[in-house]
Amino acid sequence: MHKAGFINIIGKPNVGKSTLLNQLIGEKLAIVTSKPQTTRQRMLAIYNDDEHQLIFSDTPGVIFEPAYELQKSMNKYIYSSFEDADAILFITDIYDDLSYGQKFIDSVKGSESPKFLVINKMDLGNEEKIQELISKWKEVISFTDVFVISAKLGFNTDHLIEKLKEIIPTSPPYYPKDQFTDKSERFFVEEIIREKILILYQKEVPYSVQVVIDEWRDAVSKNEKLIYIQANIFISRKSQKHILIGSKGEMIKKLGTLARKDIEEFLGTKVFLELLVKELEDWRNDEKTLKKLGY
Ligand SMILES: Nc1nc2c(ncn2[C@@H]2O[C@H](COP(=O)(O)OP(=O)(O)OP(=O)(O)O)[C@@H](O)[C@H]2O)c(=O)[nH]1
Numbered sequence: 132m133h134k135a136g137f138i139n140i141i142g143k144p145n146v147g148k149s150t151l152l153n154q155l156i157g158e159k160l161a162i163v164t165s166k167p168q169t170t171r172q173r174m175l176a177i178y179n180d181d182e183h184q185l186i187f188s189d190t191p192g193v194i195f196e197p198a199y200e201l202q203k204s205m206n207k208y209i210y211s212s213f214e215d216a217d218a219i220l221f222i223t224d225i226y227d228d229l230s231y232g233q234k235f236i237d238s239v240k241g242s243e244s245p246k247f248l249v250i251n252k253m254d255l256g257n258e259e260k261i262q263e264l265i266s267k268w269k270e271v272i273s274f275t276d277v278f279v280i281s282a283k284l285g286f287n288t289d290h291l292i293e294k295l296k297e298i299i300p301t302s303p304p305y306y307p308k309d310q311f312t313d314k315s316e317r318f319f320v321e322e323i324i325r326e327k328i329l330i331l332y333q334k335e336v337p338y339s340v341q342v343v344i345d346e347w348r349d350a351v352s353k354n355e356k357l358i359y360i361q362a363n364i365f366i367s368r369k370s371q372k373h374i375l376i377g378s379k380g381e382m383i384k385k386l387g388t389l390a391r392k393d394i395e396e397f398l399g400t401k402v403f404l405e406l407l408v409k410e411l412e413d414w415r416n417d418e419k420t421l422k423k424l425g426y
């Protein structure tokens with residue numbers, strides 16, 4: 132009998148949710164950086180074997196005091212993910228201080244799905260600290276089970292998969308068995324560019340940009356087939372333009388090279404990447420624009 136279920140991954144920013152998602156399905160799908168608030172939208176990654184389909188959903192890290200509309204939208208993805216899950220993976224890491232807003236705690240508690248406490252980054256922690264965390268959490272929420280893992284190194288993630296296979300209901304697959312995400316190639320290319328922006332630029336800049344692909348077509352250069360991709364990098368303030376471009380265009384060139392390499396690997400073909408920086412004033416606070424951008 133085939134089994135299938137939805138498993139929603141939630142937690143604070145930077146605890147390793149996207150890293151775990153990638154590890155569980157064995158592909159680098161979601162972007163990962165050392166900066167918090169890397170993930171902005173909900174995304175599915177689907178694990179398939181002959182008898183199981185586990186549909187994981189990665190969400191943005193929960194923001195307790197949203198400062199602009201974009202962050203409110205990001206939070207909406209999280210709260211919606213309590214409603215439709217066959218299991219909830221609540222991810223935290225060894226640096227956890229248990230400072231969560233009551234609304235969030237109540238949502239986890241109130242969800243009727245099996246809930247798993249997943250303590251990540253065990254490779255950086257000591258046993259004592261981990262045990263202390265587990266017992267503190269057990270006083271707050273009654274979890275179905277606890278897993279101590281390293282998403283990055285793949286420690287104990289197999290056990291987690293096995294447990295999830297056990298608890299999901301008998302069901303035909305929800306998605307074709309060769310499908311592994313609900314997002315398009317275009318989305319992943321935009322995300323790869325954003326990942327490199329998060330890595331290359333500091334402070335507010337990476338959080339103020341939105342990447343949108345404007346053109347995508349087959350082309351030929353020097354007798355070689357390639358894909359021509361033009362992407363707009365929208366910034367929320369004019370002054371960010373010269374930061375993104377850098378003196379003599381040095382920074383944007385670096386960005387283009389870094390992004391292109393990963394995009395070529397992802398698409399398995401040569402790519403010509405053109406990046407344009409454009410102002411979209413205060414887009415993070417404009418509900419109409421946010422809607423247009425898919426938030
Ligand atoms: N040492 C160690 N680092 C990890 C582990 N898992 C994730 N990281 C690192 O933690 C950082 C954040 O990882 P992400 O997967 O982007 O975290 P996230 O929870 O998706 O973050 P947001 O998208 O911002 O909510 C990255 O630098 C990862 O490499 C782990 O098991 N061990």
Ligand SMILES: [Mg+2]
Nearest residue numbers: 148149169170
């Ligand atoms: Mg993430």
